Amino acid sequence: MVLSPRHARLLLGAIALGLAAVQFIPVFMGRALYEISLLSAHVGATTAIVYLMVGQSGRRKEGEGVPVLDLVCALLALACAVYFFRQGGRVAERIEGVDPVYTSDYVFGIVLILLLVEAARRIAGIVLAALAVLFIVYVFAGPYLPGPLAHSGMSLKRFIDLQVLSDQGIFGTPISASANMVFYFVIVGAFLERSGAGRLFVDLAYCATGRAWGGAAKAGVVSSGLFGTVSGSAVANVLMSGVVTIPLMRRTGFKANFAGAVEATASTGGQLAPPVMGAAAFILADIVGVSYGTVAYAAIVPAALFYLSLYVLVDSHARRHGLAPNKDLPLAESWRGFRERWHVLLPLVLMVYLLTSQYSLMRVGAVTMVAIIVVSWLRPVTRLGLKDIYAALVSGARSAAEVAVPSAVAGIIVGALVHTGMALHLERWLLDVAGSSLFVSLLGAMFLTLVFGMGMPTAAAYLVAAILVGPALQNLGVPPLEAHLFIFYFSVLSMVTPPVALAAYAAAGVSGGSLWTTGLISFGLAIPGFIIPFAFVSDPSLLLQGDALDIVRTVGTAVVGVCATAAASGGFALGRLSTPARAALFAGGVLLIVPDNASEIAGLVLLVLVMGWQLRFARGQAGAAGGGAAKPDACSETSTS
Structure with a gap:
């Protein structure tokens, strides 16, 4: 038995609209929800979305139905959301570890944890799901383990209390950042894409660089960097801008593997570039305890250096291979596209102003979304109708699910690490391996972050590395912002680091090149980016401090x-x-x-x-x-x- 594609789309759309309604109530109506009510709605809805759009063996193709088992999982996720949504007042008033845990808490808590682990496997890969299972088992197996791995263990009651009735588990810092910050900017990115911002960035870049040495590749660097600042996903950026930039590069003499590698590296770097950066940057701000504006300000110079290196490398490659400028290249169409869509940039200017004016990120995202809709009506080519608004909300909800589910699972891991003492053991182990050498510690942190990032979305890779590696770096004297920016950069760069370079593999699919060769070239193009984090840890002047x-x-x-x-x-x-x-x-x-x-x-x-x-x-x-x-x-x- 299978739910038809049409009914699956309707259900997914209804969930997306319901999630948007819950998320925007505090912004537009001034009616604050209990924290666990907002977070449970966010977790349950996004988990349900994952089961509707991703099957057991991969993403569903257009026109593919949803098996009844996945439909049941989606409905159970929604049921968990409703249950914990209604517990908001009770959880806000209860005393953790003292007040009783009801039978219904056990039932819905266990169901939610199981659903989240499987959803994480589908959306983020086996590594994150396996880590979650490992640490859940570790929580209960502590008394039976040898040596430093042993701990006193935890009862099921205490485990459920921590994981679903407190802010130290699923509804902890990672998912709070996803619901209170990331969601709104993912929606902004979806509305920008729908209004034609992606095409605008390509036209702008092509007009600026099209007649330079290696102009098409430089246009790809600039446009992918611009769109990457608002898309928040390297793979999505490749698939959206690469379909335009990669064929342009191929037509002007660049080989398939190199063209795909340029697009993959440029798209990946977009998550490093202010004003929006990737979803992980919002989570970073919440974990470190600073404003997002502080993170974006510190990232200006490293991001500029990353793109400068890629731009100069493309220029050098073009000159070496004789890819001379084409002064007769027709730019009329690109100029026309730019003139038709330039006004789409106005909401971005407003967003930067609001960010620097200390407004809450929730309000900044909501106001920017409304501004995009209003500004889009200035010209017919960018005008957003009701269907476009609906499509943008659904697209944004789907993208939010890729951050929310790994964030919730990361909360499970954080709770297990902290309450079993394993976090301290991992910190001591890394310090023992590195000794007193900061450089060796940074190398170890880089390697572990890249390993954790294999096959995972950036936000998930950052969360795992921040949990396991961040405390050790801070214990060596690295300030929190520098330590977490270091981890963040390598979480981003894992997208172009073999053997699992997701952005490079997506670009190879567009260019028709070799997956492995494109991945290796992408890694080579990003090498200057591997040096920059070591530099700003050594001297915070590169972070404008x-x-x-x-x-x-x-x-x-x-x-x-x-x-x-x-x-x-x-x-x-x-x-x-x-x-x-x-x-x-x-x-x-x-x-x-x-x-x-x-x-x-x-x-x-x-x-x-x-x-x-x-x-x-x-x-x-x-x-x-x-x-x-x-x-x-x-x-x-x-x-x-």
Whole structure:
């Protein structure tokens, strides 16, 4: 027995509208809900959405029905939402560990936990689900375990009390951030997409870079970066903007694997770029206990360095392979598209203003959504009708589910870690492995974060790493914001890190290239991004903290260093770079990025030596050509790779 596709779409739409109504009641009616009422509605609705849109073996295709078992799971999730929604007043007044746990609490609590674990497996992969099961078992098996793994254990009553009747489990900090912050900006992204912002960003980027060296790839970098700031998902960004940018790159001479890699890396970086960044950034702000504006402000320079490196690398690659500018490239259509849609940017300007004016994120997201609808009516091409508004709400709810379910499961893991003492054991283990070396600790944190991020959405990868790795970094003296931004960056970069580089694999599907080769090239393009987090942990000037002169000096040398590493990776700087020159230039760039006087001087010396050699070689070529005796050599930009 199967629920028909039409009825499944209607049910999903009804759930999305119901969720939107619950989420927007506090904003527009001034009627605050009990916290657990809001969070339970958020968790139950998004869990139900997962069962309707994702089957046991993958996402359902268009026109595919929903098996009766999945329908039952969706309805049970909604039943759990209704039950805990009605417990809001009771939970707000009860004393944890003292007041009784009812039989209905056991029933609905156990059902919700089971539904969440399976939903997490479907939407975020086996790693997160397996971790949740492991820690649930660990909670009850503690007295029977050997050595440092042992703990006093926990009764079922205490477990249910913590997980579903307090703010230390499912309804803890991760899901609170998802419901109170992430949801509203996911909806904003869905409305922007529906109003034509994605096409606007492509047109804007193509007009700005289309006639430059490697113009189509540069347009892909700029447009994917712009749209990535509001989409919140690297894979979704690839699938939305890549269908336009990748064919443009292919038509102008870029090979399929490289074109897909550029799009994947640019789309991934969008989650690092203010003003919106990815969903994980909102969760980060809530965990660290700072405003989202503080996080976005600190991320400005690292995000700019990431995109600068990618832009310069594309330019260097284009020059090395002779992908010269096409001055006759027709841009009329792109200019026309830009003129038709430029007003869609106005709500983004309003959003930035509201963010910097200390309004609540809930209100900022809601007002921005209304502004998008109003502004869209200025021109017919962007006008949002009732069907478009409905489609945007459904699309936003589907995207919110990809954050909410992993966040709720992360809450289960957090509760288990804290109340069994395992969090302290993990912290001590990482500190013992690293000793007193901050650099070794950072390497270990990077590796663990990338491993946790394999096959998982960024928000889920960040949550797991923040739980398991964050405390150890802070114990070594890394301030909370720097520690969590470090983890956040590598959670994002896991999307282009083999062996499971989800963004790269999505781009390969669009370009027709090899999954593995596209993933490896994406990893190579993102390498400067792997250096930046180590730099801002060493010197917070890169996060715009500290003395103004130090900030200017550190940012200036980092800009030069990033350009040097990117040019070395692309293989061109005043001419084609030989292998030794590329290695020396890359090393010089890394030394310049590292905020230390001695390393900066060494990096500058290497940079001057390489560029001096390249300039001399270029002049030698020109002189030989003038004498009529020159032949193409290894540094000629027109020679083949």
